[in-house]
Amino acid sequence: MKDIGSSASSSSSPMINETMYANFDNDLSEVVCDKIKITETEDNFDAFYVADMGDIVRKHKIWKALLPRVQPFYAVKCNDNAEVLKVLAKLGTGFDCASKGEIQKVLDLGVSSDRIIYANPCKQSSHIKYAARHHVEFMTFDNETELLKVKEYHPNAKLVVRILPPASDKCQCELGMKFGCHLKHVAKLLQLAKKLELDVIGVSFHVGSGCYDSNAYLSAVKSAHEVFSVAHSEGFQFNLLDIGGGFPGQPNAKLSFNEIVDVLKPALDALFPEESGVQIIAEPGRFFVASAFTLAVSVISSRQVPSEIQGGEPSYMHYVNDGVYGSFNCILFDHAEVEALLPELKKYEDQPLYQCSLWGPTCDGLDCIIKDCRLPRLTTGDWLVFKDMGAYTMSAASCFNGMPKPKCYYFMKNVVMELLNDDAHDIVCCSLVANVAATTLILQPPLSSSPVNLMDYNFLKAGHNVDSPQIDLSMVPLEI
Numbered sequence: 089m090k091d092i093g094s095s096a097s098s099s100s101s102p103m104i105n106e107t108m109y110a111n112f113d114n115d116l117s118e119v120v121c122d123k124i125k126i127t128e129t130e131d132n133f134d135a136f137y138v139a140d141m142g143d144i145v146r147k148h149k150i151w152k153a154l155l156p157r158v159q160p161f162y163a164v165k166c167n168d169n170a171e172v173l174k175v176l177a178k179l180g181t182g183f184d185c186a187s188k189g190e191i192q193k194v195l196d197l198g199v200s201s202d203r204i205i206y207a208n209p210c211k212q213s214s215h216i217k218y219a220a221r222h223h224v225e226f227m228t229f230d231n232e233t234e235l236l237k238v239k240e241y242h243p244n245a246k247l248v249v250r251i252l253p254p255a256s257d258k259c260q261c262e263l264g265m266k267f268g269c270h271l272k273h274v275a276k277l278l279q280l281a282k283k284l285e286l287d288v289i290g291v292s293f294h295v296g297s298g299c300y301d302s303n304a305y306l307s308a309v310k311s312a313h314e315v316f317s318v319a320h321s322e323g324f325q326f327n328l329l330d331i332g333g334g335f336p337g338q339p340n341a342k343l344s345f346n347e348i349v350d351v352l353k354p355a356l357d358a359l360f361p362e363e364s365g366v367q368i369i370a371e372p373g374r375f376f377v378a379s380a381f382t383l384a385v386s387v388i389s390s391r392q393v394p395s396e397i398q399g400g401e402p403s404y405m406h407y408v409n410d411g412v413y414g415s416f417n418c419i420l421f422d423h424a425e426v427e428a429l430l431p432e433l434k435k436y437e438d439q440p441l442y443q444c445s446l447w448g449p450t451c452d453g454l455d456c457i458i459k460d461c462r463l464p465r466l467t468t469g470d471w472l473v474f475k476d477m478g479a480y481t482m483s484a485a486s487c488f489n490g491m492p493k494p495k496c497y498y499f500m501k502n503v504v505m506e507l508l509n510d511d512a513h514d515i516v517c518c519s520l521v522a523n524v525a526a527t528t529l530i531l532q533p534p535l536s537s538s539p540v541n542l543m544d545y546n547f548l549k550a551g552h553n554v555d556s557p558q559i560d561l562s563m564v565p566l567e568i
Contacts, residue, residue, distance in 0.1 A: 116140055119499055120384055121431050124471050133386040133469055135410040135494040137477070141175055142500040143380040147337070148179045151375070154349045157362060159369045161205050163333055164190040166373025167381075168483050171498055173197060176376065184333075184371040188215040191224055201225070205330065207292065207371060209250045209267045210234060216241040228292050228330070230269040232280055239284045247288045248330055249277060251315055253295055253308035268293070274315050278322040290328025291315045294371070302343060302351040305331070309355040329360055333371040337378030338476035345375065374479035381478030383494065384431065385410045387470045388449060403443035406466050411448010411455040413488035415481045419457065422480040428461060428472045439464040446472075450489040 120138050127133065151160055161182035164173070168190065176183075177197045185191045186208040194204055206219050206227035211234065219227065220242035227242075229235060230250040238245050252268030269277055281288045291312045295304040312329055319326045331352070335345055360366045385408040393403045410416060418424035428446060430436055441462040448455035466472075485493050 116382060117431075120382055120473055123497060124384060124431060128469075133388075133409070134492070135383065135385040135408070135415070137415075137482070137494050137496040138382045138384070139169070139171070139478070139496055139498045140380050140382075140500070141171065141498055144172065144175050144376055145179070145500075147376050147380075148176075148181070150345070151372070154346070155353060155370070157356065157368055158331065159367070160372050160376075161203075161207075161330075161369050162376055163207075163371045163373030164194065165483060166479050167377045167481070168193060169377075169496065171496075172377055172380075182369065184373075185224075188212075188218040191215075191219060191222065195222060205248070205369070205371075207248075207330070211237070213237055213241055220245070226328075230267055230277075232277065235277070235280055235284060235286060239286060243286065245287070246328075247281065247286055248290045248292045248328060249274060249288060249315065250292045250294075251311060253293045253304065253311055271311060271314060271318075274318050275322060278319060278324060282323060288319070288324050288326075290326045290330065290366075291319075292330030292332060294332030295334045302348045304334075305348060305352045306355050308332075309352070309359055313359040327366055329356075329366050329368045331356075331368065331370045333373055333375075335370070335372045335375040337372075337374035337376065337479055339379065340476075377478035378476050379478065381476075381481070381496075383410065383415055383474045383477040383481070385472055385474070385494075387466050387468055387472070389468060390466055401443065403445075404463075404466070405445050405447060406463070407447045407449060408457070408472060409449050409491075410494060411450055411457060411491075413448065413450050413452070413455060414485045414491060414493060415477060416448065416457050417484045417486075418477075418480045421484055424480070426457065426474050426477075428458060428463065428474065430464070431471050431473045436464045449491050452488075 116138070123136065123138060127136070148160075151158075159182060161184045162173075162176050163184045165184075165186050170193070173183075173193060174197060177194070177199050182203040182205065183190075183194045183199065184205055184207045185194060186206075191204060191206065195201065201223040202225070204224050204226065206215075206224055209228050209230040211219075211227070216227075216237055219225075225242075225244065225246045226248065227238070227245050228248045228250045229238065230252075235247075238247065250268055251274065252270050278288060293308045293312060295301070295308050309331070312331075316326050335348060336343060356368060360368060387406050388409050389407040391405050393405060412419055416426065419426065441464055444461050444463045444466075445459050446457040446461065448457060463472075482493065482496070487493060
């Protein structure tokens with residue numbers, strides 16, 4: 089491969105240091121690097137994901153330990169990867185679905201309809217009919233029109249009024265501008281529901297996706313408690329509280345899950361104590377999947393920006409094989425900030441860093457991943473790695489300009505695999521392609537021709553009842 093442009097001396101540029109490298113979890117780092125080497129030997133430089141399914145198991149363990157009274161209903165919209173849904177289904181989670189398509193995906197796994205909440209306050213009539221036919225009864229609403237549609241198409245639904253929580257600008261995606269009934273209008277909505285003989289059973293709220301204000305949860309729980317009182321005065325006996333999502337899923341989040349729990353749990357215990365009989369659910373998405381997925385992309389082209397434009401120091405534009413129309417749509421839609429890491433230390437040791445920008449593969453000038461960063465000289469075929477790419481990435485990716493979506497490779501550490509079931513090896517042996525330091529199993533992407541689904545690690549083995557979780561999490565450590 090030929091280098092693009094001329095190099096600068098190390099004295100004029102910052103030098104490489106270890107923080108530039110993909111020095112995340114050692115096993116995961118080794119998995120990614122080994123997978124890169126395998127693809128290179130196959131002369132394949134396509135972008136790909138590596139998914140640590142054990143990380144999802146660990147997150148479930150953390151949730152149940154810190155919020156034992158709150159049943160998670162995974163937000164399918166966040167990442168509807170089939171293998172993710174299978175793992176969560178077997179772990180016993182519920183599912184927050186926003187459409188007929190998402191409901192169908194979950195039902196096709198064998199999940200019972202009472203583990204689904206149709207949590208879209210404004211639903212298409214045909215989708216409401218589909219929910220009714222498949223006995224999906226739990227659904228949210230926040231306006232009169234929705235009540236009239238439900239009365240016509242699904243009169244036996246168990247409804248949850250979505251309220252507008254106190255405003256907070258400390259979230260990645262603010263949802264109050266679109267959904268939620270103001271508290272002063274709740275009584276009127278409930279009066280209409282009573283007139284229509286509809287069954288309203290509880291309250292839901294959403295503080296905003298990627299929330300980093302723990303007090304937002306406290307304020308929202310207080311508002312929900314007020315609505316319970318309003319409902320009682322209107323003749324309803326609420327028994328469900330849905331605290332929505334917004335829970336962080338990556339280690340570098342502005343607010344940690346523990347910090348939210350420190351405020352949320354006492355509020356729930358005080359206002360909705362266990363003896364009240366109120367069932368509490370939540371709709372976490374990024375919490376479960378954000379840190380489980382790592383994306384590797386390769387450089388497809390580079391060019392040097394003339395030094396006179398940059399005051400004498402050369403800078404580079406690097407083009408990679410995934411962009412904002414693909415996995416990096418999270419930059420546009422989820423207001424995400426991504427960081428490019430180098431997968432190997434030795435290859436770039438003692439090399440200077442240059443001002444760079446990263447661009448996706450499409451013909452659109454909008455397709456910019458990072459406008460300004462520092463990287464060594466990269467050439468075609470070099471790789472970059474992005475951590476925490478599991479939330480709101482692949483689920484909204486397109487094939488604009490005919491660009492393919494990255495394949496996904498799944499793995500789980502043996503320590504998790506063994507705790508889940510003793511004979512896991514028998515289930516995955518047909519798809520085992522590598523064993524890293526005897527601690528990790530690497531799996532190929534699912535293939536329809538495979539005799540055993542590649543994620544069927546025995547705890548997802550065909551023939552097991554998905555509605556009867558057989559995973560014993562008592563032995564799974566919080567830190568794996």
